[in-house]
Amino acid sequence: MLDNRIIDELKTIVGADNVATDRQDLICYGYDATQMEFLPDAVVHPGSPDEVSAVLKLANREQFPVYPRGAGSGFTGGALPKGGGIVLVVTRLNRILRIDTENLIAEVEPGVVTEQFQLEVEKLGLFYPPDPASLKFSTLGGNVAENAGGPRCVKYGVTRDFVMGLEVVLPSGEIIRTGGETYKGVVGYDLTRLLCGSEGTLGVITKIIFKLLPLPEAKKTMMTIFDSIDGAAKAVSTIIGNKIIPTTLEFMDHATLQCVEKRFNLGIPASGRAVLIIEVDGDRDLIEKQAARIQELIKPLGLVECKIAKDAAESEALWKVRRLVSPSLRDVNPDKFNEDIVVPRSKVPDVIRVIEKIQQKYAIPIVNFGHAGDGNIHVNIMIDKSVAGQEEKAHEAIAEVFQAALDLNGTMSGEHGVGLAKQPYIHLELKPAQVATMQAIKKALDPNNILNPGKMFPV
Amino acid sequence: MDPLKRVENELKKCVKCGACRAHCPAFATFGKEPAVARGKVALAQHLLKGDIELDDATYAAMSKCLLCGSCVEKCPNDVPTDEIVVVAREALSGQRGLTTFHAAVGRVIRNRSLMKFGAAAARILGPLFFRKVPETSGLRLRFPLPFLGGKRHIPSIAKKPFLDRHPEVIPGEPGKPRIVYFVGCMTNFCYPQVGEAALALFRHLGCTVIIPKNQQCCGLPGMSGGDLDTVRGLAEKNLAELERYEADYIMTACATCGGALHKFYPNLVGKRHPELAARLKAIAEKTVDAAQLLQKLGLNPEETGAGSDIRVTYHDPCHLRTRAITRQPRELLQGTPGVELAEMEGADKCCGLGGTFNVYHYESSLAINKMKSAAIINTGADAVVTGCPGCMMQLSDGLKQQRNRTRVLHTLEILARSIRP
Ligand SMILES: Cc1cc2nc3c(=O)[nH]c(=O)nc-3n(C[C@H](O)[C@H](O)[C@H](O)COP(=O)(O)OP(=O)(O)OC[C@H]3O[C@@H](n4cnc5c(N)ncnc54)[C@H](O)[C@@H]3O)c2cc1C
Ligand code: SF4
Ligand code: SF4
Numbered sequence: 001m002l003d004n005r006i007i008d009e010l011k012t013i014v015g016a017d018n019v020a021t022d023r024q025d026l027i028c029y030g031y032d033a034t035q036m037e038f039l040p041d042a043v044v045h046p047g048s049p050d051e052v053s054a055v056l057k058l059a060n061r062e063q064f065p066v067y068p069r070g071a072g073s074g075f076t077g078g079a080l081p082k083g084g085g086i087v088l089v090v091t092r093l094n095r096i097l098r099i100d101t102e103n104l105i106a107e108v109e110p111g112v113v114t115e116q117f118q119l120e121v122e123k124l125g126l127f128y129p130p131d132p133a134s135l136k137f138s139t140l141g142g143n144v145a146e147n148a149g150g151p152r153c154v155k156y157g158v159t160r161d162f163v164m165g166l167e168v169v170l171p172s173g174e175i176i177r178t179g180g181e182t183y184k185g186v187v188g189y190d191l192t193r194l195l196c197g198s199e200g201t202l203g204v205i206t207k208i209i210f211k212l213l214p215l216p217e218a219k220k221t222m223m224t225i226f227d228s229i230d231g232a233a234k235a236v237s238t239i240i241g242n243k244i245i246p247t248t249l250e251f252m253d254h255a256t257l258q259c260v261e262k263r264f265n266l267g268i269p270a271s272g273r274a275v276l277i278i279e280v281d282g283d284r285d286l287i288e289k290q291a292a293r294i295q296e297l298i299k300p301l302g303l304v305e306c307k308i309a310k311d312a313a314e315s316e317a318l319w320k321v322r323r324l325v326s327p328s329l330r331d332v333n334p335d336k337f338n339e340d341i342v343v344p345r346s347k348v349p350d351v352i353r354v355i356e357k358i359q360q361k362y363a364i365p366i367v368n369f370g371h372a373g374d375g376n377i378h379v380n381i382m383i384d385k386s387v388a389g390q391e392e393k394a395h396e397a398i399a400e401v402f403q404a405a406l407d408l409n410g411t412m413s414g415e416h417g418v419g420l421a422k423q424p425y426i427h428l429e430l431k432p433a434q435v436a437t438m439q440a441i442k443k444a445l446d447p448n449n450i451l452n453p454g455k456m457f458p459v
Numbered sequence: 460m461d462p463l464k465r466v467e468n469e470l471k472k473c474v475k476c477g478a479c480r481a482h483c484p485a486f487a488t489f490g491k492e493p494a495v496a497r498g499k500v501a502l503a504q505h506l507l508k509g510d511i512e513l514d515d516a517t518y519a520a521m522s523k524c525l526l527c528g529s530c531v532e533k534c535p536n537d538v539p540t541d542e543i544v545v546v547a548r549e550a551l552s553g554q555r556g557l558t559t560f561h562a563a564v565g566r567v568i569r570n571r572s573l574m575k576f577g578a579a580a581a582r583i584l585g586p587l588f589f590r591k592v593p594e595t596s597g598l599r600l601r602f603p604l605p606f607l608g609g610k611r612h613i614p615s616i617a618k619k620p621f622l623d624r625h626p627e628v629i630p631g632e633p634g635k636p637r638i639v640y641f642v643g644c645m646t647n648f649c650y651p652q653v654g655e656a657a658l659a660l661f662r663h664l665g666c667t668v669i670i671p672k673n674q675q676c677c678g679l680p681g682m683s684g685g686d687l688d689t690v691r692g693l694a695e696k697n698l699a700e701l702e703r704y705e706a707d708y709i710m711t712a713c714a715t716c717g718g719a720l721h722k723f724y725p726n727l728v729g730k731r732h733p734e735l736a737a738r739l740k741a742i743a744e745k746t747v748d749a750a751q752l753l754q755k756l757g758l759n760p761e762e763t764g765a766g767s768d769i770r771v772t773y774h775d776p777c778h779l780r781t782r783a784i785t786r787q788p789r790e791l792l793q794g795t796p797g798v799e800l801a802e803m804e805g806a807d808k809c810c811g812l813g814g815t816f817n818v819y820h821y822e823s824s825l826a827i828n829k830m831k832s833a834a835i836i837n838t839g840a841d842a843v844v845t846g847c848p849g850c851m852m853q854l855s856d857g858l859k860q861q862r863n864r865t866r867v868l869h870t871l872e873i874l875a876r877s878i879r880p
Contacts, residue, residue, distance in 0.1 A: 023511050023516070025491075025492075027498075027501055027502060027511065028493045028502070031501060033474065045491070071477050072475075072492070092490070134476075136480075136481035137481040326535050327537075334471075
């Protein structure tokens with residue numbers, strides 16, 4: 001528990017209205033999308049980098065933990081205050097500071113919601129591609145801290161690929177800038193990259209400089225239905241092998257299709273065993289050509305049906321199928337563990353086959369969908385927590401799923417990070433020397449272990 | 460915590476994904492998690508577990524909800540946060556008693572004659588007590604109540620309430636639908652012209668229109684304060700009235716009343732009073748919105764809606780939007796000669812009224828309303844059109860605050876332009 005003296009000091013720093021200790025507030029900042037829950041001792045809403053700095057200095061002096069938080073949409077518990085202390089909510093820092101249309105960069109505060117930023121730059125004919133499915137509510141700071149990715153990553157890359165520079169409050173309270181506004185820059189270590197994906201353990205991000213692209217003129221969406229998952233996977237490698245990089249290549253396996261179909265009756269043919277949603281963007285003429293070429297290339301691969309959207313409304317209808325996946329999953333079982341493994345593109349069918357075996361072994365339904373273009377599969381292990389023993393079984397199944405991904409030269413997380421949820425499994429992927437290197441960095445920056453302690457590495 | 464037990468299963472559905480953060484107008488203005496649907500659901504879960512109290516902080520969080528249903532529509536897990544909030548408010552009022560304001564609201568809406576008396580008094584005495592707005596229409600009163608910041612504009616009150624103007628049964632052509640019209644207080648006392656337009660349109664279609672004389676307030680203002688006893692009492696009286704006639708449809712031209720009959724009665728009162736459930740359900744199934752019904756009955760706006768050229772923009776009332784009635788009014792408007800429909804940004808966003816929310820959180824309500832007014836003004840429309848007299852009041856207030864002269868009309872007023880007396 002923090003004593004009142006510290007609470008008073010926090011109030012002096014950020015203003016009394018921005019420190020909350022009511023149990024109701026503690027509850028509301030004690031959860032995230034993992035559905036785990038831990039109560040902090042206080043919730044603090046700083047309004048400037050200087051206030052963040054002062055809070056961290058106080059934390060060092062008084063030795064209490066500080067957990068940075070954006071929208072709390074994380075899937076691995078990264079923002080959860082396991083161990084008490086304060087949750088530091090950065091959503092008051094929510095201004096888009098500038099959009100520089102000449103140099104194609106933008107400077108923003110971390111609390112800006114991702115989609116709002118996208119819409120603002122698009123008004124100026126510019127483009128910020130990273131598009132996590134949570135873009136309507138997650139924050140850019142959270143995206144950078146988790147190095148979030150989405151369907152467009154195949155073509156454009158993840159959040160990190162758009163971060164040029166940061167302003168960061170280090171755990172010591174010192175404010176530094178990393179990177180900058182230039183496309184080139186080779187002076188010193190690349191701290192920007194180190195901080196992207198650091199899950200709020202190395203510093204609090206208070207400003208971000210993003211690189212922007214010109215907004216593509218048009219896009220074209222296709223829904224392609226295959227008679228096997230191999231056909232769909234082969235389609236992915238064939239398209240890319242033929243030097244077309246679509247904006248998105250989203251796939252849904254048979255179990256997923258059955259879920260959606262059962263609930264929403266979208267008329268997907270019975271012989272369809274896998275769906276790929278393919279989108280290309282660019283100049284109008286180019287995408288017409290690309291769409292035609294893609295169709296030609298995938299026809300021999302067990303294509304059952306190919307729907308091409310004529311306009312934005314039809315495109316939206318095709319995407320709807322993908323968006324309906326999550327709500328339909330509940331019909332399988334009430335609780336789910338959503339993992340986000342990645343394997344090399346060509347290994348997607350292999351890993352799906354192994355997952356099928358795991359599903360049979362544990363007799364738990366597993367539904368797979370995700371970003372086929374970059375081999376990122378959302379493995380949804382569906383259980384009913386109220387049935388005794390199911391949760392334990394799920395954890396064993398998850399460990400096997402991770403191992404399967406690693407055996408195929410993949411990784412256990414492409415998007416959601418480690419946080420608390422994947423911490424027990426980190427040794428599957430990282431060798432002791434790797435972990436030791438990372439922990440040495442953490443120790444150097446945060447000797448008192450006050451910033452987001454207990455995350456990422458096993459304690 | 461008894462009331463919350465009724466929503467125990469619904470509470471379990473929330474996975475804390477945070478999607479509601481993007482859609483909750485209360486959160487958009489308060490900016491802190493207890494104000495968002497996810498937070499309110501979490502607090503209700505903890506109330507049920509018994510590890511927080513029905514104290515001021517819980518009260519404050521639960522009061523920050525407009526019951527707009529945006530979260531419910533967009534929630535991937537179908538969590539009915541609006542119902543959960545009402546039930547939490549019921550628990551709060553059960554333990555702490557109703558606030559003076561909500562108790563007063565209950566007293567007024569339970570009692571038609573008191574309301575009538577109040578309306579008459581306000582109409583006659585109003586100009587003496589309240590300063591008249593000098594500019595624009597001149598018909599609006601300034602309502603200098605302290606909690607309204609002395610700025611709120613309220614509509615003027617009709618000389619003769621709508622319900623007193625017509626016989627109970629207005630026969631139509633044989634073989635044509637029989638419609639029971641649930642009028643609602645706002646139409647009855649403040650916007651009788653909406654009722655006249657409804658009547659004209661359905662008579663034009665040859666329908667028999669029945670306006671039961673003893674219909675009461677739908678009770679939503681009471682629901683907003685968690686006063687479900689009052690809502691139940693009103694629901695029972697209304698049931699008795701609406702059941703008196705054989706009808707093909709029960710029609711409302713007020714989104715709020717429609718929401719009550721169609722959604723909140725069966726979901727909230729029905730769950731609480733299972734003995735009424737079947738009757739409430741029967742009424743709910745017959746309830747239709749005027750625009751929906753006009754389209755269904757094949758109204759041809761070319762015949763009824765001619766008039767001078769007008770550019771309008773349409774605001775979706777929450778209680779039509781959440782019942783998926785968004786297309787019908789637009790199509791009718793677009794089919795009307797001389798009417799040009801210009802979409803505003805965020806037409807589907809709440810206007811900020813939110814039952815009694817606008818009383819307790821006037822600043823926030825005003826901020827929401829301000830965005831709405833800006834969107835309306837941006838379209839350059841001559842009038843903003845909507846399907847809810849409650850929204851009409853809020854939109855007028857917002858536009859007046861901006862010193863803007865855009866008119867506020869009900870969809871039916873446009874549709875009945877050439878047939879109204
Ligand atoms: C429905 C849904 C869909 C999702 N889809 C995707 C997806 O497609 N791709 C994807 O990558 N992720 C996805 N996610 C996960 C999540 O949305 C992302 O991880 C997102 O980037 C988290 O942002 P946030 O603002 O919610 O951060 P939070 O959850 O609040 O925090 C996440 C982590 O970032 C840290 N952090 C937050 N802000 C800062 C800051 N300013 N400085 C330092 N550290 C900070 C926190 O300490 C924590 O460790 C999804 C989540 C949901 C619920
Ligand atoms: S109410 Fe719905 S949208 Fe909001 S957090 Fe819960 S599940 Fe998600
Ligand atoms: S009903 Fe409206 S105001 Fe209330 S929680 Fe849901 S979105 Fe927010």
